[in-house]
Amino acid sequence: MVTEADIQNAVVELLRKTVVRLPSDVEQALNKAYETETDEVPRMQLKAILDNIDLAKKGNTPMCQDTGVTIFYVTLPKECKVDVEKGIIEGVRRATKEVPLRPNAVHPITRKNPGDNVGDRMPYINWKVGDKDYIEITVMTKGAGSENMSALAMLTPSAGLKGIKEFAISTLLRAGSNPCPPTIIGMGIGGSSDICMKLAKEALLRPLDQRHADPEIAKLETELYEAINMLGIGPMGLGGKTTMLGLNIEYAYCHTASLPVAINVQCWAGRRGNVRIYPDGKTTFPTHEG
Amino acid sequence: MPKRLKTPLSEEDARGLRAGETIYLDGVIYTGRDEVHIHALEHLEHGKKIPVDFNRATLFHCGPIMKKVDDKWFVVAAGPTTSSRMNSLEPQFIEQFRPGAIIGKGGMSQPTVDAMKKYGCVYLAITGGAAVLAAKGIKNVQGVEWYELGMPEAIWIMDAYNFGPLTVAIDAHGNSLYADVGVKIKANEPKARERLGLK
CATH class of the missing domain: 3.30.1330 (60s Ribosomal Protein L30; Chain: A;)
Structure with a gap:
């Protein structure tokens, strides 16, 4: 017993x-990011992150x-x-x-x-x-550095998919260099205000290489991932190709009169x-x- | 070769650095984040002395994990915290206490950039989350002040050796790498919006 x-x-x-x-999917995403970056500044940031991951493992240290x-x-x-x-x-x-x-x-x-x-x-x-x-x-x-950049919007249904995308891009532009990018983004769509925030956090539990089972949601995940990485915020906000390691969305049915959308920001770790x-x-x- | 400097940084040292340079530091650094800023400025307002001298000193925005073994403190992990939380207090802190360098992550807003220019202070970026790597550059812990504020919020007095790599991200001439990146982000934004089918 x-x-x-x-x-x-x-x-x-x-x-x-x-x-x-780190879980293997996150470590793999960081390795891939290091290979993708060509400029010295983002490479130095990612190198420090990867070296640090090794040191933590070797020393059994946080x-x-x-x-x-x-x-x-x-x-x-x-x-x-x-x-x-x-x-x-x-x-x-x-x-x-x-x-x-x-x-x-x-x-x-x-x-x-x-x-x-x-x-x-x-x-x-x-x-x-x-x-x-x-x-x-x-x-x-x-x-807390990443959590502090999280946000909720109670959109009107008429704002629709465009409203959701607008909220995502503006939230991550505002977060900028603060949440220790490259970040992992959890998004909640629907439910009520509290359910939506919960979904955003739960979305972070899914491995980065798994897309949502619903093809429409999977498409939105990929679109937002690609678009946010075009911004050039880069590792630690010092510029570069990798602003985000992955983006996962979870949804729940919501009231016909509302469209909650939430973002939970997770640092590279x-x-x-x-x-x-x-x-x-x-x-x-x-x-x-x- | 990256520059290697000793703390405390003279005004000449600080003004000799340019945004984009990589440097390493040796010497004493003090941790201090939200509560240290609030507390130090409150002390000043009430005419009370603070327990350390920040003049030309290096302030590290950091709340470390510390371990005490036989009455001696050791650093377990000591990466930077998000500097922007101190945006509202830092210009006044720089004016009153005149540090020579601030180590952190994520950068700071224009009033701090202006104060750094005026008083000859630099902002040194260290990789966020790389806390074991940073701890490797701390060779000794001299002591702690204001421990009652809690482990993350206290002033830890540390001896750094070959501490870095640090990127001069805001120099004492008004240049900021974050502002430069900000201009690029603005230019990239239309492409990203187009990908999303937004105006």
Whole structure:
């Protein structure tokens, strides 16, 4: 039987792997970007990023000092007797000390920092019940430099597809050099205001080389990806061909009178990880195999 | 060969740098981000002294991950934070405390570029997120001030050695690489819009 200690240990290991090593699709996209760039300035920026990725792996050290806030997505089996929430919270507390993670979580008004990345609604956990026998925990360690560039627009239905594209290009022009480009963009379309923002973040969980199953959405992903990369913002906003490593969209049906659209900006360090905890307590880390 | 300079940078050192150059630094650097700017300016307003001397010093927009082993602090990861968050405070900070260099990422707005020109300060860009690479250039941690602001927001006093590569992104003559890139982005925007079928 899975115990709370199993959850805790799995979460500490998950956080360590996530902040130290990028998923292979993100690392591949960065390598490709380095090969694509011809000018010295963007090549130097990407070289520093790639060197840093290697150093982090070799030293088992977080690749970026901003280890973010921890956003969790949990899928529980139909029957689950262990306190997963408590396991996650204690796991975050321990990982903050053991990995270590930077203590980032503060009270929003007093800015008081408890020092352990735990506070009201932090770590934030999104829950689902699935049909597998294992507990699946996915985490995004989300840095603030990129998150601060995120945006929501409540468009009118008449704004349509053009309105969505207009919002995307203006949001990313405004973000410019700030979110540590080359970025990864998650877009939400539809739902309500809160659902739309959630979808934008969830879109970041999909590997960069997978297009949306709906061909119309897949086409929009490709169009926006190509267009934004024509802007020349470049790595770290110092100019170049690679402004973005990938763009994923998720949608939900919405009210006939509204058209919400949201953008969640992720820096080049697109850190996401997941762990499956089986009934016998064994774990696998699908995003961090090998 | 990229230039290698010692901190604190004299006004002559700073004015000798041109946007686009790559340099490396040796010597003391101080971390300071949102709260350090707010706190330092508040201290000044109330006539209180601040614990470090920023005159001609190098300020690093950075909230590092630090580790304490047997009473001694070590850097785990120390990349730059987004400098634009300090846009509203930096011109006043430069005027009052007169740093010689600011290290960060993403660049800063025109009032800061103007203050840098007036007081002989440069903005040095270091690759965002490359925090292990940056930490390699920190050989010793002298200490910490204002630790009560939290680990990311405190002033960490660090000894840098061959710290870089740093790109002079805003020089002390009013030139900014970000402004140059901005002109190119404006020129590229119609092509991108055309790809999207927008005007």
